[in-house]
Amino acid sequence: xxxxxxxxxxxxxxxxxxxxxxxxxxxxxxxxxxxxxxxxxxxxxxxxxxxxxxxxxxxxxxxxxxxxxxxxxxxxxxxxxxxxxxxxxxxxxxxxxxxxxxxxxxxxxxxxxxxxxxxxxxxxxxxxxxxxxxxxxxxxxxxxxxxxxxxxxxxxxxxxxxxxxxxxxxxxxxxxxxxxxxxxxxxxxxxxxxxxxxxxxxxxxxxxxxxxxxxxxxxxxxxxxxxxxxxxxxxxxxxxxxxxxxxxxxxxxxx
Amino acid sequence: xxxxxxxxxxxxxxxxxxxxxxxxxxxxxxxxxxxxxxxxxxxxxxxxxxxxxxxxxxxxxxxxxxxxxxxxxxxxxxxxxxxxxxxxxxxxxxxxxxxxxxxxxxxxxxxxxxxxxxxxxxxxxxxxxxxxxxxxxxxxxxxxxxxxxxxxxxxxxxxxxxxxxxxxxxxxxxxxxxxxxxxxxxxxxxxxxxxxxxxxxxxxxxxxxxxxxxxxxxxxxxxxxxxxxxxxxxxxxxxxxxxxxxxxxxxxxxxxxxxxxxxxxxxxxxxxxxxxxxxxxxxxxxxxxxxxxxxxxxxxxxxxxxxxxxxxxxxxxxxxxxxxxxxxxxxxxxxx
Ligand SMILES: Nc1ncnc2c1ncn2[C@@H]1O[C@H](COP(=O)(O)OP(=O)(O)O)[C@@H](O)[C@H]1O
Ligand SMILES: [Mg+2]
Numbered sequence: 001x002x003x004x005x006x007x008x009x010x011x012x013x014x015x016x017x018x019x020x021x022x023x024x025x026x027x028x029x030x031x032x033x034x035x036x037x038x039x040x041x042x043x044x045x046x047x048x049x050x051x052x053x054x055x056x057x058x059x060x061x062x063x064x065x066x067x068x069x070x071x072x073x074x075x076x077x078x079x080x081x082x083x084x085x086x087x088x089x090x091x092x093x094x095x096x097x098x099x100x101x102x103x104x105x106x107x108x109x110x111x112x113x114x115x116x117x118x119x120x121x122x123x124x125x126x127x128x129x130x131x132x133x134x135x136x137x138x139x140x141x142x143x144x145x146x147x148x149x150x151x152x153x154x155x156x157x158x159x160x161x162x163x164x165x166x167x168x169x170x171x172x173x174x175x176x177x178x179x180x181x182x183x184x185x186x187x188x189x190x191x192x193x194x195x196x197x198x199x200x201x202x203x204x205x206x207x208x209x210x211x212x213x214x215x216x217x218x219x220x221x222x223x224x225x226x227x228x229x230x231x232x233x234x235x236x237x238x239x240x241x242x243x244x245x246x247x248x249x250x251x252x253x254x255x
Numbered sequence: 256x257x258x259x260x261x262x263x264x265x266x267x268x269x270x271x272x273x274x275x276x277x278x279x280x281x282x283x284x285x286x287x288x289x290x291x292x293x294x295x296x297x298x299x300x301x302x303x304x305x306x307x308x309x310x311x312x313x314x315x316x317x318x319x320x321x322x323x324x325x326x327x328x329x330x331x332x333x334x335x336x337x338x339x340x341x342x343x344x345x346x347x348x349x350x351x352x353x354x355x356x357x358x359x360x361x362x363x364x365x366x367x368x369x370x371x372x373x374x375x376x377x378x379x380x381x382x383x384x385x386x387x388x389x390x391x392x393x394x395x396x397x398x399x400x401x402x403x404x405x406x407x408x409x410x411x412x413x414x415x416x417x418x419x420x421x422x423x424x425x426x427x428x429x430x431x432x433x434x435x436x437x438x439x440x441x442x443x444x445x446x447x448x449x450x451x452x453x454x455x456x457x458x459x460x461x462x463x464x465x466x467x468x469x470x471x472x473x474x475x476x477x478x479x480x481x482x483x484x485x486x487x488x489x490x491x492x493x494x495x496x497x498x499x500x501x502x503x504x505x506x507x508x509x510x511x512x513x514x515x516x517x518x519x520x521x522x523x524x525x526x527x528x529x530x531x532x533x534x535x536x537x538x539x540x541x542x543x544x545x546x547x548x549x550x551x552x553x554x555x556x557x558x559x560x561x562x563x564x565x566x567x568x569x570x571x572x573x574x575x576x577x578x579x580x581x582x583x584x585x586x587x588x589x590x591x
Contacts, residue, residue, distance in 0.1 A: 053472070079474040087472070093465040096458060103455050104462040105473035126455055169474060 005064075006031040006204050007052075007083075007173060012061035014044075014051050014228075021047040023228045024061070029173075034195070034205045036215045036236065039225035040248055045208040046088055048225070049175045053085050054078040065173075080110050084166035085175040088208075090158050092150035098139065098161055099146045102130035105168035114170040130168070137164045137194060156187040163194070173204045180211050188214050212240065224248065259588045263580075290582065294532070295442060302434040311543075312430065316502055318542040319437040320346075320495045325519035325526075325534030326445055327491035333529035334452050335484040336464030338391065341398030342519045344382075345492020346499065347405055347511035349375040353497035354421040354506035364425045368436075368497045375493035380486045387481045399516065406511040420507025424500055437498050441535070444491050449531050451487075460484055518542065525566050527573020536574055 005028040014022040021044045029035045039045050050056040052063050054075035063071045070078055079085075093101045105111055106126045131139075134146045137160045145153070150161060159179050166174045180188050188211075195218050199205060209215040215222070216236040223233040226248040232239045239245055298319075305312045324342040331337045353371035356362040362370065386397040409415050416422070427433035451457045460480060462470045467477050496515075500506040522537030544562065548555040570577055 055468070055471070074476070075468075075471040076474050076476045079472050085472050087468065091466040091469065093458075093462050093469070095461060095465055100458055103458045104470055104475065107455050107459050108474035110474045165469065165473065 004030050006066060007206075008064040008067075009052065010062050010064075012048070012051055012058050012063065014047055014056060014058050021228050022051065022058070025225070025228070025230050026061075027223050027230065027233060029204060029206060031172075031204055032199065032202055033220040034199055034207060034218050036219035036222035037206065037208045037225065038210075038212060038215065038222055038239075038245075041210065043225040043248075044228040045225055046177055047228075049085060049177055049206075049208060052078075053083060053175060079169060079171075080108070082110070082170070082172035083175070084169045084171035084173070086162040086166060086177050086179055088177040088181075090155075090162055092153070092158055092161050092165075094149070094151040096150055097147050098150050098153060098157070099127065099130040099134055101150050101161055102133055102164055102168045103127070105165050106130060108169060110169055133164050133168055134161075136197075137161075137167065138190065139164075155182050156184075156190070159183060159187075159191070160194075167198070167203075171203065173206060174198065176205060176207045178208055178210055180209060180214050192218060216240070259590060262589045263584045298438060298442065301438070302431065311546075312434070313502075314543055314546050316434060316437050317499075317546075318539050319441045320499050320502075321515075321518055321522065321542050322535040322538040323437070323441045323444060323491045323495040324515060325522040325538050326441075326448060326531055327488040328519045329523045329528055329531055329534045330448050330452070330491075331484060331488045332523070334457070334464060335460050335481065336467070337387075337481060337484065338395045339398045339485075339488065340395045340516050340520070341383075341401050342492055343402035343511050343513060343515035344398060344405070345375070345379055345489050346496030346515040347402055348379050348489075349493030349496025349498075350500035350506040350510035351409075351415060351421070351496075352378070352493070353500050354424050355415070357424050357501075358421055364427065364501055367425075368494070368501065371497040372490055372494040375497070376486050376489035379489035379493065380482060383485050384482070387478055387485070402511040402513075402516065406508045409508060416507075418508060420505055420509075422505050424504045424506060426504045427501060433502060437495075440494060440498075444494075445531060445535060448487070452531075518545070521563055523573075525563070525570075525574060527575035527577070530573070530575040530579070533573050533575030540574075 007029040009028070010026045011024045012022055012026070013020070013024050025044075025048060027035075037045050037048065047056065051058040054070075054073050054077065057072050061071070062069060065078075065081060065083060068081075070081065070083075092098075093104065096103075103126050106129060131141060131146050135141045139146045139157065139160065145157065150158070153161065159182075163174070163176070163179065180191065183191065192214070195205060195207075199218075207215060207219065219236050221234060222236050222239050224231050224239055224242070224245045226244070231244040231248065232242040301315045302312065305315055324346060327345065328339060328342055331339045349371050352375040353367045356367035356370050357364065382401060383398065386394050389397065410418055427436060452461065459470065459475060460483075462473075463477055463480050463484075470477050470480070496510055500510065518541055519534065519538070522541050523534040524537070525540060526533030526535065526537030528534075545555065545559060548558050551558055
């Protein structure tokens with residue numbers, strides 16, 4: 001398995017004062033799969049993403065991306081290598097129109113190097129490429145939505161914008177931090193084809209979710225965290241049957 | 256009883272274009288560039304207008320020098336999210352650098368000003384470097400302290416002329432050169448920064464203000480962007496300081512005075528932050544006002560404060576934003 005692992009995390013740990021938010025978490029993600037991370041609130045999912053993507057320095061453990069040690073690198077270095085992430089607390093660039101939000105990732109060295117979306121070309125006009133990406137992700141081109149101020153967009157579109165910002169970077173891995181939360185059932189149903197399309201394009205997706213039903217529709221494998229510890233990993237159906245996972249969820253709020 | 260409500264309607268051209276101008280007639284061209292043209296022409300003509308009032312001619316120069324510092328404050332705070340309370344750091348460093356070049360190395364004025372602008376901006380960027388990772392109020396406090404620090408150092412060590420300052424700096428050869436040596440660069444920086452913030456790279460700067468974490472996650476080194484931004488802002492401030500030093504033929508501790516930090520901020524508030532032109536308008540109101548208030552002696556600060564407070568309460572959005580709205584929309588009363 002290690003040969004095809006695109007991301008490999010070993011014994012990652014992080015404490016905030018006395019609180020142990022991550023305790024020796026190890027796992028591997030294979031290229032091209034959708035890997036789910038579940039766990040009750042406060043179980044350390046966001047902290048795990050922050051430690052891998054460089055937004056927090058782990059206290060111990062290692063992170064390897066394509067067999068390269070990336071532990072503790074600066075966030076912009078890590079995203080330059082091709083690891084994108086969304087933020088659980090969405091904050092688009094409020095003062096800019098939606099499509100201008102994508103100019104920022106498109107301006108980064110990585111996007112410049114890899115050219116625009118759909119062969120938009122090295123010198124492809126960034127505005128055009130940005131609107132193309134928004135269209136891919138479900139902003140109707142002919143509506144005025146791509147040109148609206150990001151702050152005026154409804155939640156569903158803001159979540160999509162968050163994903164679009166990742167895609168613009170042409171990443172190999174995208175960490176999605178609860179992209180389904182706050183969405184209605186039908187909005188989630190609209191997002192699922194997008195997720196599958198990204199997988200088809202060869203992007204490895206690591207999806208942190210609180211909502212299990214929707215995640216299990218798309219995930220190939222999942223891992224469960226509780227109090228910062230990994231308590232289960234494997235096929236989604238097996239994990240949900242796991243006694244410790246059921247306890248972690250049912251013990252607090254139920255599935 | 257019939258109730259009336261004010262309704263705001265966009266003027267037709269604005270509605271049709273929204274940023275992408277599809278211009279079809281001379282009226283529309285005038286509608287768009289008219290105000291800009293008037294503004295530029297007005298400023299260019301200022302020295303001629305004030306030919307009638309010689310005392311005020313210097314005030315025109317001071318106004319423009321403050322305007323430049325105010326633009327640099329507006330740029331940093333509203334487009335990069337760095338609240339810099341240290342306008343006086345820039346003017347002081349620019350002023351002392353040009354004095355050193357001119358007096359100690361005998362560089363002529365047309366070399367010492369550009370050199371002081373560049374090397375001063377480099378120096379300011381370097382000293383602010385450690386503060387750049389800090390956010391919000393911490394950055395603000397450090398920038399506020401630097402001018403104090405430098406003036407105390409100069410005073411305590413009695414270097415660079417100590418409390419007397421460096422005197423005998425070369426003056427401008429001609430009053431008109433003196434006017435346009437500040438008016439033209441001020442207009443240049445004004446339009447250059449306005450242009451810059453709407454370019455793709457400018458959007459990255461604005462992204463740092465809105466959400467620096469997301470910019471980091473987009474593979475961009477935020478600290479480096481802040482370094483560029485501080486350098487651009489210091490260029491404007493240092494030029495202004497170097498200019499003032501040559502105008503008064505003197506670089507003294509007053510170049511590090513709080514005025515250069517506070518008046519530009521007040522100008523930005525009054526003129527409207529985030530517009531870059533607003534701060535210029537603000538300085539054009541505040542600098543003459545404080546000049547008039549000199550007659551009022553110690554009451555000057557009181558009157559100044561009252562005017563500022565009234566402005567903030569009555570027109571908190573700033574003059575420029577208010578004017579823009581009036582220009583692009585008309586209002587009418589409609590029945591509810
Ligand atoms: N920056 C921080 N400082 C202190 N405690 C934190 C910080 N970030 C997270 N925590 C704590 O770490 C635990 C895990 O949080 P988090 O990773 O956000 O959980 P999840 O994303 O699974 O809901 C929580 O108890 C939270 O309060
Ligand atoms: Mg979380």
